[in-house]
Every structure is written in structure tokens, then in C-alpha cells.
Amino acid sequence: MNLKDEFVRLFGEGGEIREYFAPGRVNLIGEHTDYNGGHVFPCALTIGTYACARRRTDRKLRFSSLNFPEAGILESSLDDREYRKELGFSNYPRGVIVTAAEQGYEADAGMDILYYGTIPNSSGLSSSASIEVLTGFIIKDLFGFDFDGITNAKIGQQAENRFIGVNCGIMDQFAIAMGKKDTAIFLNTATLRYQYAPLVLDGVKILIMNTNKKRGLGDSKYNERREECERALKDLQKAVDIKTLGDLDEEGFVLYSEMIRSQVCMKRARHAVFENRRTIRAAEALREGDLVKFGQLMNESHVSLRRDYEVTGLELDTLVEAAWEQEGVIGARMTGAGFGGCAVALVKERYLPVVMDAVGRTYRDKIGYDPTFYIAQTGDGPARIG
Numbered sequence: 001m002n003l004k005d006e007f008v009r010l011f012g013e014g015g016e017i018r019e020y021f022a023p024g025r026v027n028l029i030g031e032h033t034d035y036n037g038g039h040v041f042p043c044a045l046t047i048g049t050y051a052c053a054r055r056r057t058d059r060k061l062r063f064s065s066l067n068f069p070e071a072g073i074l075e076s077s078l079d080d081r082e083y084r085k086e087l088g089f090s091n092y093p094r095g096v097i098v099t100a101a102e103q104g105y106e107a108d109a110g111m112d113i114l115y116y117g118t119i120p121n122s123s124g125l126s127s128s129a130s131i132e133v134l135t136g137f138i139i140k141d142l143f144g145f146d147f148d149g150i151t152n153a154k155i156g157q158q159a160e161n162r163f164i165g166v167n168c169g170i171m172d173q174f175a176i177a178m179g180k181k182d183t184a185i186f187l188n189t190a191t192l193r194y195q196y197a198p199l200v201l202d203g204v205k206i207l208i209m210n211t212n213k214k215r216g217l218g219d220s221k222y223n224e225r226r227e228e229c230e231r232a233l234k235d236l237q238k239a240v241d242i243k244t245l246g247d248l249d250e251e252g253f254v255l256y257s258e259m260i261r262s263q264v265c266m267k268r269a270r271h272a273v274f275e276n277r278r279t280i281r282a283a284e285a286l287r288e289g290d291l292v293k294f295g296q297l298m299n300e301s302h303v304s305l306r307r308d309y310e311v312t313g314l315e316l317d318t319l320v321e322a323a324w325e326q327e328g329v330i331g332a333r334m335t336g337a338g339f340g341g342c343a344v345a346l347v348k349e350r351y352l353p354v355v356m357d358a359v360g361r362t363y364r365d366k367i368g369y370d371p372t373f374y375i376a377q378t379g380d381g382p383a384r385i386g
């Protein structure tokens, strides 16, 4: 399939058609910490979103996606700045265009964009952030804006928060906008200071395991978890001077946790605090080449997401617990928001076929359908490719 040919077939000839790519991401550790001022440790993937785009001479916006052929061409205008349900997936690029304009990056002409994503939808590998960051990159290129990758990530996050209505943190958009092959990004979400950590995984692969259980962030319990953490923070702030849960360490949490009035909020906060510390230790372990330690921290992360944060569910638990039982699996955990989507494991390469076979069988027996496996390849951030 040639995306430019498809573009011309749909939108017609004429103008300069440019081609772009932005990756998806997988988070190795540091889950539900990014809206709590904690650390995250994601990497960009080679799967992602492709697009062809061109400027128009009027103010029309026309979007289409090869992933949603039944939606056809979704048409709107630069002058319509409202979320519109009937405009389906195109609300993601529309949200980015509106948000960028609010920040002074105002497109002075409409555009046609055709998208094609290789990230499975609702898999927790950030197909929506990939579309957002890609769109930010496209308008930067088409209209000559001079914002950097971090600004692009922030625009994407704001579009998601204010236009789409999901109160996500910065992790996904940051990982995608700033991705670098063969590295994971160790990001402090409170300060946005970051380091590229070389992924030296001698004979070890990153295995992504998809539950194939669809989830939508918007209708999930994501926003509720965020509110629970905010309530816990407010209670803690009566006793201790902190700006975010990420400012506390384990000892601090034990000392002050009785301030948190609700048991549920206490558990959510405990996850956020301990997960942040695990992420810092995991980055250290990777630096020291201690993959065994890294794997243990991944396992602990999953337990905490299951017990305290309660975002795993039967499908993710089944995959991860089956992986833990396999020889050659160094660590495994759910990744992304949870409630379905994907898990991630570090697996010794020579054990991969056996692990996939055994985990696949256990999952099918218990859940009734197959999971899908991908061996992750890390990749770079957004680029113009044609």
C-alpha cells in the first residue's frame, strides 16, 4: 500500500503532498506517576502513525484514516473550534490544531491529512498520542512554526485534556515527541528534566503482550484515579509541605499516610509514591546493567497496580502471572493506563518462542481468545519521511 496514492485517490491531485511518521510508545516502568509529579521510563517504538498532508487554499480541514475507512472523509473548518462527536477520530488532530492556535501557532490555511496507524487501537501503546504528536509535527512543518519537541508534547497533552476530555499526564506525548532509538527516556514529570538511558539488553528482548481487550481511556476509570490521588495529596498537605505525591519517599509516606481520610485514596497514593521510587531505582539498575533487579521492580510494579491502584483486571493479570511462571522471563507488568491493553515483559531471547506459546495457551484457556505478541523495537521521534 502506498499512502500517497491513497491520499490522491481520496482527496484528489494537486499541491505538495508531504509524508510523515510518529511512533507509538511502551512504558517500561513508572505507571500512573506522570500526573503525580513522579518519574516515568518509556521508549518510542517503530510501530506508529504515518500520514500524508498538504495545505489547502481555503480554511477547510479534511481528515481521513485508513484505519477507519467507514468514516470516510471527516470535514470541518479552522473556524470551528468545538469538539464534535460526529467528527470521530478527527477530534484528535482538530484538538491539536485548536490548542496550537491558542498558543500562537495559528495555521493560516486549511489542510487535508490522511492517517494510517500500525499501532493496534486501544492497546495502551498510545495510538492517540501518536496522532496528536504527529499532527503537531505536521503543522509545524507545513506552516513553518518553530516550536520544539517538548512544546509539541505539551500541545498534544493539552489537546487531550481540554479538547478530548481525558486528564492524562505528559508521558505518552513526551515519549513520542522526544523518542530516540535504542534508549528509554527517564523523565521527571514534575520538572520535565529527562535523560536518555541506553537500552543495553544483551540477549534480552522487550516483549509486548496484547490482551486484545479493548479499552477507551475516556470511559475508563482513568479520571477517577487521578481525582483520588488529588484528594490524597490534599489530605497529606495538611501535615507535610509537598507539591505532588512524587515529593514523598517511602518513609515519608509511612509517616504521614494516616492523614489520608479515605482508605481507597490511601491505596492510590501509596501506589503513586512507591511506583515513583521503583522507577528511580529501575533507571539506576539499568545504568548498572542489573537486569534482574530491573525485572523484580517490574514485577513489584504490577502487584502494586493490581492491589493498590486496581487497574489491571483479569486479562492483564492472566498474561502477567503466566509470564512470571516462565523460565527466561526477567520481569513482566501491565503497561499504559491498564483496564485491558498491553503488558510488557523482558525475556531472554532464546526463550521467546516457548514463553509466547505457554503464555498464549494459558491465556486462551482462561479468557477464551488469543493474546497477540510483538517483539518491541525502539525507534525515533516524529519525522518527515517524504
Ligand code: GLA
Binding pocket: 030, 031, 032, 033, 034, 035, 168, 169, 170, 171, 172, 336, 337, 338
Ligand atoms: C495513559 C496516560 C499517561 C499515563 C498512563 C499511566 O497512557 O495517557 O499520561 O498516565 O496512562 O501511566
